[in-house]
Amino acid sequence: MHSKITALLVFIVFLGLTSCATLPPPAQNQDSSWAQRSKTLSQIQQWHLQGAIGIRTPEDNLSATLTWEQQQNQHYILSLWGPLGTQSFTLKGEPHQVMLTLSDGREWKASSPEALIEQQLHWRLPVSSLYYWIRGLPVPRLLAQKQFDAYHHLTVLNQQGWTIQFLRYASINGIDLPTKITLTYPQLSVKIVITQWQKLN
Numbered sequence: 001m002h003s004k005i006t007a008l009l010v011f012i013v014f015l016g017l018t019s020c021a022t023l024p025p026p027a028q029n030q031d032s033s034w035a036q037r038s039k040t041l042s043q044i045q046q047w048h049l050q051g052a053i054g055i056r057t058p059e060d061n062l063s064a065t066l067t068w069e070q071q072q073n074q075h076y077i078l079s080l081w082g083p084l085g086t087q088s089f090t091l092k093g094e095p096h097q098v099m100l101t102l103s104d105g106r107e108w109k110a111s112s113p114e115a116l117i118e119q120q121l122h123w124r125l126p127v128s129s130l131y132y133w134i135r136g137l138p139v140p141r142l143l144a145q146k147q148f149d150a151y152h153h154l155t156v157l158n159q160q161g162w163t164i165q166f167l168r169y170a171s172i173n174g175i176d177l178p179t180k181i182t183l184t185y186p187q188l189s190v191k192i193v194i195t196q197w198q199k200l201n
Helices: 002-020 034-042 113-121 127-133
Strands: 047-056 061-070 076-081 089-094 097-102 107-110 145-148 154-159 162-172 175-185 188-198
Touching: 034 175, 089 113, 097 113, 107 113, 113 127
Parallel strands: none
Antiparallel strands: 047 061, 047 188, 061 076, 076 089, 089 097, 097 107, 145 154, 154 162, 162 175, 175 188
């Protein structure tokens, strides 16, 4: 019964975000090549985004509100809260150290966010790779299979065992950025809907 209720909450969250999001459509500039687009996206190293995330594992379906404050030099604050309940958490990243804080105040530290989340929450979230994927970029210098649309937006990416689908883009300050992404890994599915991009530089 609990899993059915949680699954319904996930559906309601994403249905609401899809219907209420007011981000402008992508520019669809056919003159912008992938080389030009990837160079522009790579120059974005600071941002604040808001949205929602859904995580499906063999054991449960989880959903939460998502905020991500990214600064230069590997400093970031990534927060998930909402129906995750006691697993609501904040990740604070600094060079060579990440701290995980749960909603009840418990804290842990580790050298990587992936290890910390898997050890304490028992599921995967590829935060280090999401730094690139969230902008519509592959992780540099790693093997990747890429598919594009007619406007040179990345639509499907296979990298590090993950399949990432970029289902929707929006034009933010003249730059097309992803607003709906799904990530799949064996026995794991992650869905991200972004409703607001801010502070791009």
